[in-house]
Amino acid sequence: MAEPVRVRLVLPRAPRAELLASRAVEEAGQRIAFPRDTLAEVKLAVVEACLNAIEYGTGEVEVEVIAHPNDAHPWIEVAVVDHGPGFDPSQVPRPVLEDKLRSRRKRGWGLELVRRLMDEVEITSRPGMTRVRMIRRRGGE
Amino acid sequence: METFELKVADQHGKVAVLEVAGYINNEGGEVIAKEARKLIDAGRHTLLLDLRATRIINSIGISLLLEVLERILEVKGTLAFCCLTPSIAKTFQIMGLAQYTRIFPDRATALAELSSGQ
Numbered sequence: 001m002a003e004p005v006r007v008r009l010v011l012p013r014a015p016r017a018e019l020l021a022s023r024a025v026e027e028a029g030q031r032i033a034f035p036r037d038t039l040a041e042v043k044l045a046v047v048e049a050c051l052n053a054i055e056y057g058t059g060e061v062e063v064e065v066i067a068h069p070n071d072a073h074p075w076i077e078v079a080v081v082d083h084g085p086g087f088d089p090s091q092v093p094r095p096v097l098e099d100k101l102r103s104r105r106k107r108g109w110g111l112e113l114v115r116r117l118m119d120e121v122e123i124t125s126r127p128g129m130t131r132v133r134m135i136r137r138r139g140g141e
Numbered sequence: 142m143e144t145f146e147l148k149v150a151d152q153h154g155k156v157a158v159l160e161v162a163g164y165i166n167n168e169g170g171e172v173i174a175k176e177a178r179k180l181i182d183a184g185r186h187t188l189l190l191d192l193r194a195t196r197i198i199n200s201i202g203i204s205l206l207l208e209v210l211e212r213i214l215e216v217k218g219t220l221a222f223c224c225l226t227p228s229i230a231k232t233f234q235i236m237g238l239a240q241y242t243r244i245f246p247d248r249a250t251a252l253a254e255l256s257s258g259q
Contacts (some may be wrong), residue, residue, distance in 0.1 A: 019143060019164065022197065040196070042230035047199050097237040101211050106204035107235060113200060116235045117228075 005067040010060050011050060018050035021063045025078060027065035032074045035138055042076055042136045045117040048110040049080040049132045057082025058128065061141040086125040095125045143197060145169040147176060150191070156221075156255045157185040158248070162194035170205030177209040184217030189251050193224035198232065199207055219243060223251040 007024040011017040029039040034114040046063070053061040064082040068074060095108045115121050120135040144162035148257065151158040157180045163169060177188055188209070192198075213220045217246040225233065245251035 015168075016143075016166070018199070019197075038228045040226060041231060043197065044199075044228055044232060047197065051199060051201065073229070095236075097207075097241070100204075100207055101214070101241070106207040107162075107201060109200040110204060113232060113235060117231070 002032075002069045004069065005065075007063075007065040008064050011054065011063060013061070014052060017054060017061075019049045020063075021046050021050045021078075021080070023074065024063065024065045028065045029076055032067045032069035032076075034067065034074055034076060038136065039076075039116045042078070042134075045114045045134060045136070046078050046080070047136065048113050049078070052110050053080050053082035053084075053130070053132070056087070057084030059083045073138060075135060077133070079131055079133045081129065081131045083110050083129055086127045086130050089123045089125065137141060145172065146194075147172050149176060149180070154251055154252075154256060156187045156189050158189045158191055158252075160191045160194070165192075165195055165198040165202035165206075167201045167205070170202035173202075174205045174209050177210065179218045181209075181212055181216060181218065186213065187218050187221070187255055188213065188218070189223060189255060191223050191248050191251075192226075192229060193248075195229065196226055198229055201237065203232070210238075214241065219255065221245060221255055223233070223248050223253055 005028045007028050009020060010023055011020060023047050025043050026039060050061060064079045066077045092111050095112055100106050118134040118136050122133045124131045148160045149157060149159045159176060161173060180188060188215060210220050218252035223245040224247060
């Protein structure tokens with residue numbers, strides 16, 4: 001079986017840095033012939049995870065993309081790590097559009113999109129380190 | 142890299158069409174929101190965002206589109222989208238946007254239905 005395709009990068013704290021991670025996902029996914037539309041959803045999820053890491057973290061944001069070329073069931077795994085204060089994912093409210101339209105704060109969709117666009121999401125967070133690990137399988141939801 | 146461009150393509154019909162190209166992030170979303178506010182204030186209450194040249198959008202950009210939607214709802218207008226990529230369509234579906242906006246597969250269908258008031 002072919003070896004997984006691994007890409008590691010450190011994002012600069014700069015505008016549009018999240019697109020570098022998105023490009024890494026695209027490149028790795030194409031190398032294992034991951035379906036294009038599914039790959040596009042992974043890219044959106046990774047953009048959101050990176051934006052959160054850039055906004056709430058401090059210092060470097062590390063991204064690792066691993067594309068597993070399992071013949072029948074290729075899958076993509078992405079980890080986004082920041083070194084901010086950390087957070088409790090269970091305390092993040094799920095956004096409701098009706099409420100958002102009435103509220104001055106219309107943001108707060110990032111984590112929900114990550115969870116809904118990926119098949120599995122695991123968040124490990126403590127002061128100094130937050131790691132969001134995401135998996136998407138071919139033909140997932 | 143994903144250069145953002147916005148063009149108001151139809152200034153005269155009932156429907157104002159905003160052609161959006163590139164990444165809709167905070168900057169792109171601000172440009173759309175600003176142009177949409179101008180159109181709404183000028184009495185154009187049916188806006189169609191044609192996203193055929195947009196492949197990626199983020200939640201900050203979407204939150205700015207929600208500001209446009211809020212304003213449109215205040216004037217009892219219509220916010221519509223067409224030519225969404227499957228991933229952007231799924232994002233809108235996750236957010237529940239179809240409940241408050243109209244989503245069309247292509248611009249011709251959108252203009253036909255929005256112009257006739259359907």
